[in-house]
Amino acid sequence: MSSENPPVTGDSGPELAALVAGGTVDVLDFPKPGIVFKDLMPFFGDGPAFRRVVDGVVAHYGPDSFDVVAGVEARGFVLAAAIAYATGLGVVPVRKAGKLPRPAFSASYALEYGEATLEVHEGAFTPGQRVLVVDDVLATGGTAAATIDLVEQAGGVVAGFTVLMELGFLDGRERLGGHKVHALLTV
Numbered sequence: 001m002s003s004e005n006p007p008v009t010g011d012s013g014p015e016l017a018a019l020v021a022g023g024t025v026d027v028l029d030f031p032k033p034g035i036v037f038k039d040l041m042p043f044f045g046d047g048p049a050f051r052r053v054v055d056g057v058v059a060h061y062g063p064d065s066f067d068v069v070a071g072v073e074a075r076g077f078v079l080a081a082a083i084a085y086a087t088g089l090g091v092v093p094v095r096k097a098g099k100l101p102r103p104a105f106s107a108s109y110a111l112e113y114g115e116a117t118l119e120v121h122e123g124a125f126t127p128g129q130r131v132l133v134v135d136d137v138l139a140t141g142g143t144a145a146a147t148i149d150l151v152e153q154a155g156g157v158v159a160g161f162t163v164l165m166e167l168g169f170l171d172g173r174e175r176l177g178g179h180k181v182h183a184l185l186t187v
Helices: 014-022 047-061 075-087 142-153
Strands: 025-028 036-039 068-072 090-096 104-111 114-121 130-138 157-166 181-186
Touching: 014 047, 014 181, 047 075, 047 157, 047 181, 068 075, 068 142, 075 090, 075 130, 104 142, 114 142, 130 142, 142 157
Parallel strands: 068 090, 068 130, 130 157, 157 181
Antiparallel strands: 025 036, 090 114, 104 114
16 A cells, blocks of 8 residues: 555646645644644645636636636635636625625525525626636535525526535535536545
8 A cells, every 4th residue: 555645636637736735734623623624825825826726717717708706705705806807807705694785685505503694796797697606615515506596696697616625525516506616626
């Protein structure tokens, strides 16, 4: 049996997967005992790696495949803003309940310890506008499914769903109603 680390995998190949993996720190017992939190903040702080991954996301979708980028609170904001800037498009925040000042659509989803709600402003998208949704991690799929629901409630069409990291063993893709997921790193 080999003691080598298994190769890193992701939907954009091993190079980008390795960049994300190399900037991820496991934090034991956070936010509660038994959880291994995947801290992506070191990745966000590595300018060349961050730029390469943003460029990789833009290349994956190609020109003219989406009209606006939606970022999920909170770390999804970082990636969404960078992708929007790189493509010259706008960015729309998907916020936790009660954070938006104007009328908003809302979608709730189950957590292991209760329920959470996300919101997006009414009028955030024009009818039929193609929306690239981005977040940092896809775990059980609750946040992702709620975000997709919000985009559709607000009149947008999900053009893609990208995450830096997918926790594949939690089967989050299965909750997304056939929407394709683009995960830079799958663990």
